[in-house]
Amino acid sequence: MASRANDYSPLPLAHEDNAPTSLYNAPRSQGPSGSSFSIPAVDRDGAPYTDEIGIPLGAQPRFLGQALYDDANADVRTSIATSHNMYPSSGRVSASTEDSIYNPYADGSYHDEPGFFVGEQPMRRSNKRRSAYASSKSRRKKRIFLGVGALILVLVVIGIVLYFTVFKKKSTSGNSGSSNTSSSNNTGSSPQSKVAIVTGGDGSTVTAEDGTTFTYTNPYGGNWYWDINDPFNNGARAQSWSPGLNETFNFGVDKIRGVNIGGWLVTEPFIVPGLYQTVQASAPSDIQVVDEHTLLQAGGQSALEDHYKTFITEQDFMQIAAAGLNFVRIPLGYWAIEVLDGEGFLPKTSWTYFLKAIQWARKYGLRINLDLHALPGSQNGWNHSGRLGSYNVLFGPMGIANAQRSLDYVRILAEFISQPEYKDIVVMFGITNEPQGTAITQNVLARYYLQAYNNVRLASGIGQGNGPFVSLHDGFLGTAQWKGFLPNSDRVSLDMHPYLCFQGQSADPITQRKDQPCDAWGAEFNNTMTSFGFVVAGEFSNAVVDCGLYVNGVGLGTRFEGTYHLDGDHPNLGDCATDWLDWEHWNDTTKAAYKTFAKSSMDALQNWFFWTWKIGNSTAGRVEAPHWSYQLGLQEGWMPTDPREAVGQCGNKSPFNGPLSAWQTGGAGAGAIPTDVSNALAWPPPSIVFAGGVTSPANALPTYAPAGSPMTLPGPAITPASGEPSATKSVDVGSGWANVHDTAGMMQPLQGCSYLDPWIGSSVSPPSPLCTNPAAARAAAMAESAPVVTERPLARR
Structure with missing residues (x-):
């Protein structure tokens, strides 16, 4: 595992709660008069005090800072001592985002720093004129020098006391102030560095990672925060009503109002149709581009990389926070x-783009639900698992081997996101998206879930809120089937994906269906919060029919038009293009009905993630699946601009308001799963199912052995935006491995044993003989013949 770089302490922010939002707009310094702390005009003998060239010092303040605190109405300004800032040498400073503003330190006048230079000469309290007097006045001269020396000593003492008790204290208080600097090496003679703005609210200017600037627009009291010298600072907040990243999110009390960033790091044809159509246009004639696997077979590698760079950018994260949302599911x-x-x-x-997502989420105050969406062999056979066709996780001849690999990947991701640098951003972990539980069987899926849960808790440690919530999809088995599952487990949530559009189709317009989510889901989700625990709608949309380009897959048709036949025949109920997809011509009544439908869904589900944030254009230049785009709905007026509008839409007089039980939130008793439950769900399962309901004992199937070295995932490269100040501190981005005591090897093939293609299909028989090496065969049989109880995870040390 990689070693960690040197740690560092964050630079203090020069701000108070009522300070200006930028050091560029600090008010001008007070003048030198009117202070109760000043040097007398003359000494006791009537001789004026003068500077190095004989000019009387007059009533020049000796430490203006005290006067600022004596007079509550004084104009406050930030001193060099309190801000540690360095200013340009001209009389005005400028920034790319602000007008030039007066710099009170650049004109060669008074400064409140001991030893501060004026021009080329240091400011000193000396009197050379009196040194020219005759020796007959030496006693008076001695008294003068003693008096000046005593005065200087008093000034130094007062300066030191005020600096450490007032100004330094103020400069180091708080993380959510206005700004910071990239360096504090001020020598006094030649200010060098520009001020780096690290936070701001509605209307402030943001410098993006790529060096571009844009206006931060957030009417809901949120603030962004990014400091290259403190890149893991959690000072951002999505909205005033959502806990900041440096505060606790109380699951079950604070509401998850989130959106999926679908189609970005796992592509889907209906989300990014233009990508698929473009690659298909130049694909070999024998390849139909229907999923990410065929996209790459057709030569779409550079197109895919361009898609990563452009489909989702930093501004999307800002817009998500500005939409009143506080979570993203990725x-x-x-x-x-x-x-x-x-x-x-x-x-x-x-992975490199997921690291960007973490940085952008941190910058705009969003929390992440990491969703492991595609497993080797496919867990559901759908195009969004990476490869359309059969499913081969926990099912068929490679079902155990593919599950073993998947559990390794769960473990590797859990180790990364459980590190201190990331645990407050990636706070949920969906360990497997939409497994085909109805075919796999709940017993087999439950065993896999317990082992995956243990892998996460081994990485993060049990209790005390360590590590992410573990999100388990219901496998399309329904909430009732999971009642009482894993009692006393530490922070486990149930993930439901309630869609209406893939059920029976209806020609009823949206105006007649706007309250349907309340009846379909409200009571179920409310009851499940009590009978199971925390339940979240990981996906839902505004679609009530399956119309939309590629919604069911490339070239597969729609149920609404009677052209989709994979689950039986369906009658033709109309024309999708004119009845449902002509969003450019929806009238106000239709838009209002969709907005009501969205609010009904949000209120019924309580904690939710809309699928999805953005639908890309087809090559025709328009969105052809409008019901699935939160962003388009905001732009066109059929999504609520403030999701809190949804509260009470269903008229639920007693929604679940928490709190969850202590063990469900990492408190008392968390992780103490009863032994009989663990025994009943030991891993691996004794047998799994093939196509047609045929079962096979696990020890007759290909399996791997834990012989490989654990893999670690790299952290991000912290680099400044173009034109911005460079980092002055080394940054520890984490080793990739949260628990050094988690040392088990990764699963690898056994020498002398046979394996099939991970996507072989569930009707193929396992290899025979399974292993030609007798020793390996015996080891495999011994390892898989009887299930073993998974050890309780170790607390992180």
């Missing part, structure tokens, strides 16, 4: 970690 494929030979996915590239 799908990630296993290929972000590794790809084995012949699997055909783009390895590790998407």
